[in-house]
Amino acid sequence: MQKKSVRDLDVDGKKVLVRVDFNVPVKDGEVTDDTRIDRAMPTIGMLVERGAKVALISHLGRPKGSPDPKYAMDPVAKRLGEMLGRHVEKLDTAVGQEVSDALDNLPEGGVVLLENSRFYEGETKNDPGFADELAAPFDLYVNDAFGAAHRAHATTVGVAERLPAAAGLLLEREVDYLDGVLKDPERPFVAILGGAKVSDKLGVIESLLGVADSLLIGGAMCFTFFKAKGYGVGKSLVEDDYLEEAKRLMQEAGDKLVLPVDVVAAREFEADAEHRTVSVDGVPEGWMGLDIGPETVELFAGRISGAKTVFWNGPMGVFEMDAFAKGTEGVARAVAESDATSVVGGGDSVAAVNKLGLEREMSHISTGGGASLEYVEGKELPGVAVLPDR
Ligand SMILES: Nc1ncnc2c1ncn2[C@@H]1O[C@H](COP(=O)(O)OP(=O)(O)OP(=O)(O)O)[C@@H](O)[C@H]1O
Numbered sequence: 150m151q152k153k154s155v156r157d158l159d160v161d162g163k164k165v166l167v168r169v170d171f172n173v174p175v176k177d178g179e180v181t182d183d184t185r186i187d188r189a190m191p192t193i194g195m196l197v198e199r200g201a202k203v204a205l206i207s208h209l210g211r212p213k214g215s216p217d218p219k220y221a222m223d224p225v226a227k228r229l230g231e232m233l234g235r236h237v238e239k240l241d242t243a244v245g246q247e248v249s250d251a252l253d254n255l256p257e258g259g260v261v262l263l264e265n266s267r268f269y270e271g272e273t274k275n276d277p278g279f280a281d282e283l284a285a286p287f288d289l290y291v292n293d294a295f296g297a298a299h300r301a302h303a304t305t306v307g308v309a310e311r312l313p314a315a316a317g318l319l320l321e322r323e324v325d326y327l328d329g330v331l332k333d334p335e336r337p338f339v340a341i342l343g344g345a346k347v348s349d350k351l352g353v354i355e356s357l358l359g360v361a362d363s364l365l366i367g368g369a370m371c372f373t374f375f376k377a378k379g380y381g382v383g384k385s386l387v388e389d390d391y392l393e394e395a396k397r398l399m400q401e402a403g404d405k406l407v408l409p410v411d412v413v414a415a416r417e418f419e420a421d422a423e424h425r426t427v428s429v430d431g432v433p434e435g436w437m438g439l440d441i442g443p444e445t446v447e448l449f450a451g452r453i454s455g456a457k458t459v460f461w462n463g464p465m466g467v468f469e470m471d472a473f474a475k476g477t478e479g480v481a482r483a484v485a486e487s488d489a490t491s492v493v494g495g496g497d498s499v500a501a502v503n504k505l506g507l508e509r510e511m512s513h514i515s516t517g518g519g520a521s522l523e524y525v526e527g528k529e530l531p532g533v534a535v536l537p538d539r
């Protein structure tokens with residue numbers, strides 16, 4: 150990565166504001182998945198070891214610019230403290246005298262967690278006054294929040310314009326892996342896309358068709374392509390406004406675009422619905438396709454096993470229901486077993502990989518859903534662009 154790195158900073162005794170993405174699931178006051186906290190540990194550890202005074206800041210959920218106890222950072226501070234093996238003080242504010250005092254009292258190598266950045270309306274507006282306030286108590290700024298890098302907010306952009314800034318280790322790793330896939334992939338490069346909507350991923354499909362050797366499409370998305378081909382798709386999820394786009398993409402992509410050959414169709418959208426495997430042009434009237442079928446898993450697995458690079462985003466079916474999770478599991482296993490450099494992005498595909506305990510088999514699991522897709526689409530991420538070059 151061309152950007153200045155936290156490694157390049159002299160942080161000893163300095164007050165460092167670190168933007169992390171601790172937007173983690175919380176239930177009954179407990180963090181239920183601490184992956185994003187864990188992935189920020191290398192940067193936090195490096196700063197602590199080098200004697201910085203560290204203040205971490207993140208958003209949590211989507212509060213509307215004012216304090217909302219439901220989204221307070223306390224459960225995150227508790228979990229972070231357990232993971233660091235020491236108490237982490239959480240402040241009830243993100244700006245002002247309380248922050249300055251806490252930093253003055255913090256020993257070198259100490260860590261505090263500031264309150265949810267979205268408790269301030271200046272955050273999502275990237276308000277200059279709010280960015281000034283955020284920056285005021287600090288000497289340096291580090292952005293390790295790859296998952297929020299597609300947002301031009303005060304904590305991701307404004308503050309980076311006001312302090313000497315650098316990329317954290319996680320942000321660097323995320324960008325380096327995605328760059329490896331997009332700019333210089335070892336071939337064959339197989340991309341796999343699933344999930345609900347073609348409309349969400351049109352830009353991603355176009356971009357991947359430009360760089361990958363094949364693009365395997367599963368999930369509800371494939372039914373828009375099948376309808377465009379003139380197949381009966383029953384009540385499967387289809388975006389009628391995108392049929393022409395789907396036709397165009399199929400024409401342009403030719404053999405590169407690989408669609409399922411069979412699907413699991415169900416009578417209704419229920420976990421215990423009557424279901425059976427049918428060929429892709431044989432979804433019964435009134436039924437809906439909820440997963441790719443076993444022949445498709447075999448077809449996709451064959452492509453994946455010959456790949457040197459794999460990028461995967463989005464589940465192959467309604468993996469939340471066991472009866473329709475086999476396609477996603479089959480693809481996850483094939484990616485895990487391949488020798489390819491594998492990059493997995495998007496909340497649902499990552500959840501599927503975690504559920505199967507396959508996370509160690511993947512080369513890189515992105516902590517950013519929206520951010521990784523925007524990057525693959527070729528969009529500039531404001532939180533990365535604003536950082537100074539080396
Ligand atoms: N055939 C299908 N019919 C209906 N829904 C489906 C089908 N296949 C997948 N889905 C649903 O699509 C949803 C995931 O779509 P989405 O586009 O949000 O994926 P993602 O990009 O991995 O997720 P995230 O938005 O969390 O990053 C899942 O809830 C899944 O149940």
Ligand SMILES: O=C(O)[C@H](O)COP(=O)(O)O
Nearest residue numbers: 170172296297300518519
């Ligand atoms: O979970 C995410 O994708 C990031 O934390 C960004 O969250 P946001 O979509 O609420 O900005």
